[in-house]
Amino acid sequence: MRHTLNAIARLLLCAAGFVMSIYGSVQLNALKSPSFGDLLGESSFWVAAVGGLMTALAFEAMRRAQVPAPATQPAAPTAPEETEETAPEETAVPPVASVPTEPERDERPAEDGDKLSLVEVVGLAAGGVVGSGWLLAVPGLHESLGGAAFLGWAAGGVLMLTIAVVMVEFGLISQRTGGLLFHPHDAFGPLVVIILAASLWISYAINPAAQAAAAVDRLAEIVPSLAGEGGLTRIGSVLAVAVTTAIIAFVLLPRRLVLRTNAALTLVKIAIPVVLVACLAFAAPAPLSDSGPAPGPTSTGVLSALITSGVIYAYIGFQAPLDVTGEIRGGRRDVARRVRWAVYGTVVGSFLLYSALQLVYAEHMAASGAEHGTSYALLTDEATLLGAPLDWLVLLVRIAAIIAPIGSGIVFTYALSREVYTLSAERYVPSGLHEQRASRLPGRTTDSFWLILLVNLVLALVVLVAVGGDWQTLAVLNTIPILILYAVTCVVLAVRSELLGTGLQQLLPVAAYAAFIVIALVVNESAWDRVWKGVAVIGWGSLVLLVLPWLHHLRVPGLGWYDAKNHGARLFSRDPANRPFVVLALYLVALTLLSAVRHRIDDDSVWSVWSLRALVVIVASGAFMLLVGAGRRYLRQTRLTTTPR
Known part of the structure; x- marks a missing residue:
């Protein structure tokens, strides 16, 4: 200790x-x-x-x-290391096969001796979803849609369940840690993975900062000096930085302790909202002091509210078990059963929980005449159950408002450390991030995660300071990149459709296409200032991952440590990985421009709005077909095996 x-x-x-x-x-x-x-x-x-x-x-x-770990056995002879100058010509066989069967391909870190149980897998899925979303998205959705807020949760739930089915069923064909990134590698090559790696890394690294900002924002109800009308104060921002650091540092503890603590936190942060719903459903609301008539909704667009109100943000996180599939206990059938229970149960359960919270919140808001954005704690403080005050429930809600975001941040931090470890092993990022070193931390014989966590901490703090701790901005920067990752995963399934089984699995490409189109519509209907920021961080992240290896190749002083493969050199050759990369990049630009057009169209112009939506569907459909075609062309040219393990 x-x-x-x-x-x-x-x-x-x-x-x-x-x-x-x-x-x-x-x-x-x-x-x-x-x-x-x-x-x-x-x-x-x-x-x-x-x-x-x-x-x-x-x-x-x-x-x-950290001292280098002692070698336990002599290294097996390997072929001479390839030089980066020849990288573009070596695409006939991708560096990552669809099904790694070599014995040296142990994708689990060395300290992960015990695999994950069902409880721990459910803890990752549900713990990643139930964070700050139910605290801030429910009031935000009520403000945007009023009595139609339930439709927002229903639309978001259907979209997320469709995406979950596509990701789970395809991900279980080849069960491996890091599959969210390396299934696209198999289908499109390394250049598309650069975009997706930037999306996932930024989204996952920002999540702890967003959760910390939400926790401090809720704590400000008790300590008003932590937040003002413009967001977190200087003291609140410092506290958010400290909470972000604590979340990331917690993952340094023994792995089993982290997973069991997360499972316990998940149980608590689900139980408290359930108790809240049960009590508020039978409680008598009371008018808040100095309150007028109940305010009406500020918007009527369900699609636009999915991102701007935080609905999508409240659902994301269910994919955490797919980040660590190779670490789950049991054979293939047991792993599949555990992942399905965890992911599907989380998506359906979160829809039921969020919908129930929305209904009781709307009832008490209407009866109390409270202003938009009133928290659960304030509504509960004024309500009575059988004539008795609910002071004890107010305390529970305030506790949940702090531990729920923190627990979700722990899940994303844990999952990201595994994804970055795998990226480093394949040299998308410096190999030093996965170098095994002897560790004196209890429960670990070797350790490489401290450096990964430090890099993630720096990235999270930079973004947190840059946006001034604003939760809505952090939530958008977390949501847009992960939606792009979801969309590309849907395309991957269509590219590798020959791996699917018979029966209902043959309908998955249709579901994948539908999810891809709906994601495009949701992004297009979102606020322009949030869309361009989300796409911009993907662009900057991708540029960094492409340029730094090139600078290392040019032997720029100070970058000798950045030994990632120079995949950017492929862009200047007739590499089969170029076409899917260019199609995806152009699609993201088109999606951003269409969002800018939507921003200039008046909602009252029904013909213009629906004409633009039709154009978005056409553009998204074309991008989907072009990406599928580019992926299959890549598979033919690289002659990648399609035999599942």
Whole structure:
């Protein structure tokens, strides 16, 4: 336990130093041409300097704490390592096969000796879904749709269930950790995976920051100084940074402890909303003080409310078991049964829970005349059950408002560490991120995740500071990239449809096409300022993953450690992976432009709105067919095996 606490302390020290450096640099940037003497007299200069020193010391402490793991057996002879100059010509056989059968392809990290039980798999699926969504999306949806808010949850539930069926049934054909990224690799090649890796990494890394911001926002009901009308205050932002750091640091604890703690948190954060629904359904609402008539909805668009109100955000996370399929206990049938129970049960259960919460919330909002955005705790505080106040329930709701987001952040952090580990093993990112080192942390003989978690922490804190802790912006940056990942997964199923079995599985390509089209419509109906931000972070992330290996190939000083494969060189050759990459990139640009057009159309112009929706369907259908064709062409040219394990 001492070593665990030391590791967490080092991570916290590094995060604190990093935040101090950013804060001091931002404050100094406001000065106009300061002299050296002026800098020495500025407290911000010393904050940045001390923060940089703390970060350097923490890095050095973490480096000293990790020593190379002793070799247990001589390495097997391997072929000479390929040079990056020849990468474009080596696409005849992709580096990742559809079904890895070689004994050296152990995709589980070395410390994962025990596999996941059904309870732990359900904890990952339900724990990832039930976070801050029910706290903030229910009031947001009520504000947008009023009495029609139930339709929002129904539409989102049908879409998410369709996507879940496509992802689960195809993912179970080849059960492997990292399948969300490497099934697209098998179908399209490495360039499309670059886009999807950026989408998944950004979405998953932002999630802990979004959950921390939501937890602090709910805590502000007790401590008003944490948030104001414009969002989190400076104190609230600092606390959100601390909570984000704690969420990511928690995953450093022994794996079994993390999974069991998450399962327990999941049980609690499901039980409290269920109790809340049961009590509010029979409780008598009371008018809030100084409240007028109940406000009406601000919008009538169900599709537009799915993202802007946080409905999709409240559903995402069910795919966590698919991130770690290779770690689940049992044979193929047992793994399939556990994943289906976890994912399908989570999507259906969350729809029932969210719908029930929406109904009781709407009833109490109408009776109390409360303003838009009123929280559950305030509504519950004014209600009575059989003439008795519900003070105890208010306390439970406030507890759930804090632990539910934190629990969801833990799930995304755990899943992302596994995805990045697999990306590093295939050299999409530096190989040092998966290098096994001897560990003194209890429950682990080797460890490589501390560096992955540190990178994720830096990314999460940068985004959190950049948006000022605004939950809605964080939720959108979390939602748009993951929807793109869902959409491409639907295309992958259509490309590899020959792997499907008989019977109902033959209908999956139809479901995949329908989900792809609906995702396009949902994105198009969302607010323009949120769509372009979501697509922009995907673009920037993809550019970074493409450019850094190229700079390493050019031997740019300081990038000797970034030994990822230079997949960007493929763009300058007749590589079969180019076509699906170009089609996907152009589709994302077209989707963004169509969203800009939707932003300029008045909702009252019914003909214009529906004409644009028809155009979106045509563009999405064309992109779907082009991607399927490009994927099958890639398979023919690379002669990839299609025999499932």
